[in-house]
Amino acid sequence: MARLKITLLVILLQLLAIDGLAAEQDLVVVVNINNPTSKMSKSQVIDLFMGRYIAFPNGEKATPIDLIDEQDIKIFFYQNLVGMSLARVNAYWSRVKFTGRVKPSVKVPSETELIQHMNSSPLSIGYMERRNLTKHLKVVYALNE
Amino acid sequence: MKIFLLIWLILTPLVNAQPKDLHFSGFGTLGVISSDSKEYGYRTDLGQRDGSFNNTPDYESSNVLGLQLDYALHPNADLVFQSVYHNQNTVTLDSTTRLAFARFTANPTWSFRLGRTPLDLFLLTEYRDVSFGYIWANTPIEVYGLVPYRYLDGGDITHSTHINHLTLRSKLFSGTSTSDFVASPQRTESFKLADIVGVTINLETFRWSLQLRYSTSRFANESPSATQLASGITALAQSVPGFDSIWPNSDETITKLKSKGEVVYYSSLGAKYNWQQWSALAEVSKIGAKRSFSTVTAGYASLIFHGQSFSLYSIYAATQTDFVDIDTLGVDVATLASIPEALELYNALDVSLNLYAINQSTWSVGWRWNLTPSIALKCQWDRTRIKEQGGGLWLNKDFATQPKETVNTLFTNLSFIF
Numbered sequence: 198m199a200r201l202k203i204t205l206l207v208i209l210l211q212l213l214a215i216d217g218l219a220a221e222q223d224l225v226v227v228v229n230i231n232n233p234t235s236k237m238s239k240s241q242v243i244d245l246f247m248g249r250y251i252a253f254p255n256g257e258k259a260t261p262i263d264l265i266d267e268q269d270i271k272i273f274f275y276q277n278l279v280g281m282s283l284a285r286v287n288a289y290w291s292r293v294k295f296t297g298r299v300k301p302s303v304k305v306p307s308e309t310e311l312i313q314h315m316n317s318s319p320l321s322i323g324y325m326e327r328r329n330l331t332k333h334l335k336v337v338y339a340l341n342e
Numbered sequence: 343m344k345i346f347l348l349i350w351l352i353l354t355p356l357v358n359a360q361p362k363d364l365h366f367s368g369f370g371t372l373g374v375i376s377s378d379s380k381e382y383g384y385r386t387d388l389g390q391r392d393g394s395f396n397n398t399p400d401y402e403s404s405n406v407l408g409l410q411l412d413y414a415l416h417p418n419a420d421l422v423f424q425s426v427y428h429n430q431n432t433v434t435l436d437s438t439t440r441l442a443f444a445r446f447t448a449n450p451t452w453s454f455r456l457g458r459t460p461l462d463l464f465l466l467t468e469y470r471d472v473s474f475g476y477i478w479a480n481t482p483i484e485v486y487g488l489v490p491y492r493y494l495d496g497g498d499i500t501h502s503t504h505i506n507h508l509t510l511r512s513k514l515f516s517g518t519s520t521s522d523f524v525a526s527p528q529r530t531e532s533f534k535l536a537d538i539v540g541v542t543i544n545l546e547t548f549r550w551s552l553q554l555r556y557s558t559s560r561f562a563n564e565s566p567s568a569t570q571l572a573s574g575i576t577a578l579a580q581s582v583p584g585f586d587s588i589w590p591n592s593d594e595t596i597t598k599l600k601s602k603g604e605v606v607y608y609s610s611l612g613a614k615y616n617w618q619q620w621s622a623l624a625e626v627s628k629i630g631a632k633r634s635f636s637t638v639t640a641g642y643a644s645l646i647f648h649g650q651s652f653s654l655y656s657i658y659a660a661t662q663t664d665f666v667d668i669d670t671l672g673v674d675v676a677t678l679a680s681i682p683e684a685l686e687l688y689n690a691l692d693v694s695l696n697l698y699a700i701n702q703s704t705w706s707v708g709w710r711w712n713l714t715p716s717i718a719l720k721c722q723w724d725r726t727r728i729k730e731q732g733g734g735l736w737l738n739k740d741f742a743t744q745p746k747e748t749v750n751t752l753f754t755n756l757s758f759i760f
Binding site for chain 2: 240243244247249250251252256257258259267279280282283284285286287288289291292294295296297300301
């Protein structure tokens with residue numbers, strides 16, 4: 198009986214759409230400092246991270262860097278960028294990836310590794326918390342602006 | 343089913359422990375289908391031999407396991423291999439290989455693929471087996487049941503561009519494809535589509551998309567059963583004196599039974615729209631040929647509500663095909679009945695000419711619950727009204743007697759990606 202109650206509580210919490218990520222995070226989309234791109238629109242960022250048109254505004258091919266698994270920063274990023282839960286983003290990507298439409302994006306395990314990767318890669322684009330910016334990176338789009 | 347779970351448990355940890363240039367991933371579905379008709383057995387498409395009759399659970403038809411390897415050769419070139427088990431009638435390397443292509447991405451605008459790619463006939467044909475990728479428990483059989491073809495051996499060229507805030511993606515593809523058709527419980531025939539040439543045009547923003555598809559192809563082989571019927575009519579014409587007066591223009595009937603060289607076209611217009619927590623999706627499709635079968639017009643519309651971790655949806659789907667009235671052949675059936683086995687031949691011809699005369703409509707309601715961001719549980723109830731002699735999508739005892747009936751079908755499945 199106790200197990201049933203716990204299960205029902207879990208279901209109820211899911212259905213009530215309790216969003217543990219409601220707290221504001223200052224997330225920014227960044228590129229390497231040597232990248233000529235200075236600013237991007239929301240639709241351009243969506244195109245890049247959703248595998249629709251993987252290029253910078255000047256037409257140069259881009260390499261989006263994403264985080265693996267269900268990290269809070271990743272959940273917050275997609276919820277704010279495309280208004281979708283991670284499950285819906287994954288469903289979208291499964292259509293893109295398993296039809297062989299585009300190459301899978303590069304995935305790294307943590308924000309620290311994302312920063313290391315981007316410091317040395319002029320054509321990469323990623324997202325991170327503004328407070329973790331380094332001198333090798335620059336902001337091209339801010340999520341809460 | 344246990345084997346599926348075991349493979350999944352073994353493979354999942356490997357996904358995050360792979361070399362940088364090699365990407366391993368996969369998808370799958372475990373499910374059960376139950377349909378309440380004694381006459382009609384639910385099947386997901388015409389290539390399926392298994393079906394659910396009389397509330398007997400069918401555990402085979404919705405089970406899918408797909409494994410994919412992506413290997414980056416160069417920043418502009420990569421290789422993709424995907425193997426999919428989806429309850430094929432024969433499991434061989436050829437029948438399970440879904441993707442095996444080399445891609446060259448010249449720039450963000452142009453890309454070329456050569457090898458085996460998914461066949462892009464309708465809105466969801468490319469990913470119909472990736473259940474996690476769509477909300478429903480099953481794609482509407484009114485549109486997708488008639489097309490068991492899964493892959494294209496050939497190549498394609500894709501052009502992507504931006505027009506203001508719109509993305510325009512156009513694809514030209516060409517090649518061949520082969521699939522089984524289960525024409526009766528005892529008879530599975532393989533049909534090859536040759537000279538496939540198709541185009542896909544997709545205009546979209548992230549909120550909406552409008553997609554147009556058109557392709558033509560040619561049947562590369564004859565149907566063994568239709569050839570047998572044609573031979574039977576020829577033999578009668580040669581052996582029965584005055585056969586022309588009993589069966590006028592029998593040559594024309596024989597021509598109708600020949601599929602080799604027949605041009606077949608597929609067309610589809612589909613649209614999607616996302617608005618806050620709602621999505622709408624609709625598609626109209628047509629499959630046509632000059633002589634072998636009547637044009638099949640089908641379509642569906644679906645409305646979906648998205649909660650934080652669940653989705654509720656409804657679908658209405660329908661298909662319409664003109665029935666070939668065998669009486670219009672002008673055969674003197676009374677006289678024909680006096681010739682041994684001739685009436686059986688005539689009745690078999692009726693079944694053959696109307697094999698794809700599909701007339702039915704379905705209301706569906708369903709629910710998807712995302713248990714985790716990569717596992718979803720789905721349940722769906724279909725209520726299908728089949729018109730008399732319009733149940734060609736279903737398994738049937740002899741495919742000759744297809745009474746009018748309303749059938750309830752329940753789907754439950756667990757889909758996942760890794």
